[in-house]
Amino acid sequence: MKTLDQQLLAAHEIGDGRVLMELYAQAAEQADTDKARGFYLTHALVFALECGAPQVSGLRQQLIDMGRDTPV
Amino acid sequence: MTRTDLSKVRRPIAQANGLPNAHYTSQTIFDEEKHALLFDGWAGLAAASDVPEIGDARPIEFLGIPLLLVRDRQGDVRVFQNICRHRGMILVSQPRKIEGAIRCPYHSWCYSTQGELVSTPHVGGPGQNKHDGIDRDLLGLLAVRSHIWMGVVWVNISGDAPSFEETNGALIKRWAEFDKPLFHGGPESSFTLDVNCNWKLAVENYCESYHLPWVHPGLNSYSRLEDHYHIEIPGKFSGQGTEVYRQIRDDSGELFPDFEGLSKKWDTAAEYITSFPNVLLGVHRDHTFAIILEPLSVEKTREHVHIFYSTPDTDAGLRRKNARQWKDVFEEDIFVVEGMQRGRHAVSFDGGRFSPAMDGPTHLFHDWVAGRLESRRQAAM
Numbered sequence: 480m481k482t483l484d485q486q487l488l489a490a491h492e493i494g495d496g497r498v499l500m501e502l503y504a505q506a507a508e509q510a511d512t513d514k515a516r517g518f519y520l521t522h523a524l525v526f527a528l529e530c531g532a533p534q535v536s537g538l539r540q541q542l543i544d545m546g547r548d549t550p551v
Numbered sequence: 552m553t554r555t556d557l558s559k560v561r562r563p564i565a566q567a568n569g570l571p572n573a574h575y576t577s578q579t580i581f582d583e584e585k586h587a588l589l590f591d592g593w594a595g596l597a598a599a600s601d602v603p604e605i606g607d608a609r610p611i612e613f614l615g616i617p618l619l620l621v622r623d624r625q626g627d628v629r630v631f632q633n634i635c636r637h638r639g640m641i642l643v644s645q646p647r648k649i650e651g652a653i654r655c656p657y658h659s660w661c662y663s664t665q666g667e668l669v670s671t672p673h674v675g676g677p678g679q680n681k682h683d684g685i686d687r688d689l690l691g692l693l694a695v696r697s698h699i700w701m702g703v704v705w706v707n708i709s710g711d712a713p714s715f716e717e718t719n720g721a722l723i724k725r726w727a728e729f730d731k732p733l734f735h736g737g738p739e740s741s742f743t744l745d746v747n748c749n750w751k752l753a754v755e756n757y758c759e760s761y762h763l764p765w766v767h768p769g770l771n772s773y774s775r776l777e778d779h780y781h782i783e784i785p786g787k788f789s790g791q792g793t794e795v796y797r798q799i800r801d802d803s804g805e806l807f808p809d810f811e812g813l814s815k816k817w818d819t820a821a822e823y824i825t826s827f828p829n830v831l832l833g834v835h836r837d838h839t840f841a842i843i844l845e846p847l848s849v850e851k852t853r854e855h856v857h858i859f860y861s862t863p864d865t866d867a868g869l870r871r872k873n874a875r876q877w878k879d880v881f882e883e884d885i886f887v888v889e890g891m892q893r894g895r896h897a898v899s900f901d902g903g904r905f906s907p908a909m910d911g912p913t914h915l916f917h918d919w920v921a922g923r924l925e926s927r928r929q930a931a932m
Contacts, residue, residue: 496650517678524680525672528661531651548680551669551687 790824
């Protein structure tokens with residue numbers, strides 16, 4: 480069973496934006512500090528934006544609520 | 552700054568000489584013309600059909616400037632400078648579909664297809680995507696003024712030319728009957744020709760019917776020299792028309808469908824006009840075409856040919872036949888434009904002379920070039 484890190488590396492290797500979004504969102508859920516959570520949510524948001532995923536607004540709102548982003 | 556003497560070009564046609572050799576061989580003059588003729592006005596960049604679907608993005612280098620042609624989420628064609636506002640990184644390197652936002656591959660700043668900056672990840676530190684010093688509203692993609700007409704995307708790089716409609720109003724009015732949906736014939740109706748000549752020679756050759764009997768003898772049986780007429784609007788556009796356009800047919804005699812609502816003139820007429828500086832246009836009752844001249848260097852040009860029809864579902868075989876026929880005609884011109892280019896290295900060539908009866912449209916283009924350059928030189932003094 481691949482670790483999350485290994486899964487992320489594999490997804491980066493093939494450039495699968497939707498998988499990257501999901502994996503980074505998963506990493507954010509598992510993060511044990513606000514800083515780490517903010518970092519991973521940012522990456523999830525970027526890949527969601529790039530692939531036009533419906534999760535964009537929810538991910539951005541989480542970052543706004545943390546004081547780490549602003550509405551568009 | 553090297554300055555050529557353009558006074559003889561501006562004389563009346565019977566006394567005029569053509570543009571001096573340097574206008575076809577000098578990098579310095581090429582660079583001057585790049586601004587005066589191509590950047591400061593409305594130049595043809597691409598066909599709108601180069602980005603046929605929403606999200607399609609195509610990088611295009613235009614005389615060294617990295618541009619990005621995009622069809623945005625609303626279906627509108629936009630042109631941007633193909634760089635991130637952060638560190639100037641090229642955003643899109645290959646034609647592709649933008650599924651959501653355009654992500655810079657360097658620091659992942661993201662832009663909507665309408666050019667808005669929608670994300671600045673970590674700009675305020677890791678996991679902090681905002682900073683008081685970075686106003687996203689002011690850092691959208693750098694839009695290039697663009698306009699679509701006759702299936703062509705036109706751009707004004709300088710940003711300060713009069714509107715497209717004002718600049719090209721006379722030609723738009725002349726061909727108002729063709730102001731209707733034009734349907735690109737698809738991949739088979741598009742081809743490129745690379746020619747070893749300065750782009751202006753392709754314009755000059757297209758201007759005139761004088762060479763037709765010798766270079767395009769296939770026309771002699773049905774479109775003789777006397778069937779052609781000059782089109783000359785000083786300072787605006789020039790070209791030629793024919794009064795005996797003959798429609799192409801397939802093996803069973805079928806024709807392309809006509810554009811709707813054309814006046815009787817177009818039953819048998821066709822016109823071929825260069826919209827200065829670099830787009831060679833042709834209109835017929837059943838199809839139009841655009842040849843976008845891409846200056847690759849002082850002595851090299853790429854001709855991008857696109858053929859359009861009145862409906863989206865014309866016969867594929869007939870489209871192939873029509874494209875082949877036009878390609879044959881345009882290929883016939885290659886040896887003369889390349890020959891004229893080589894001739895521009897003849898040290899004593901004085902730019903040549905014009906037939907007052909036959910070279911009006913060509914001289915008109917030379918005069919337009921000279922006028923634009925003189926204006927720019929005057930403004931620089």
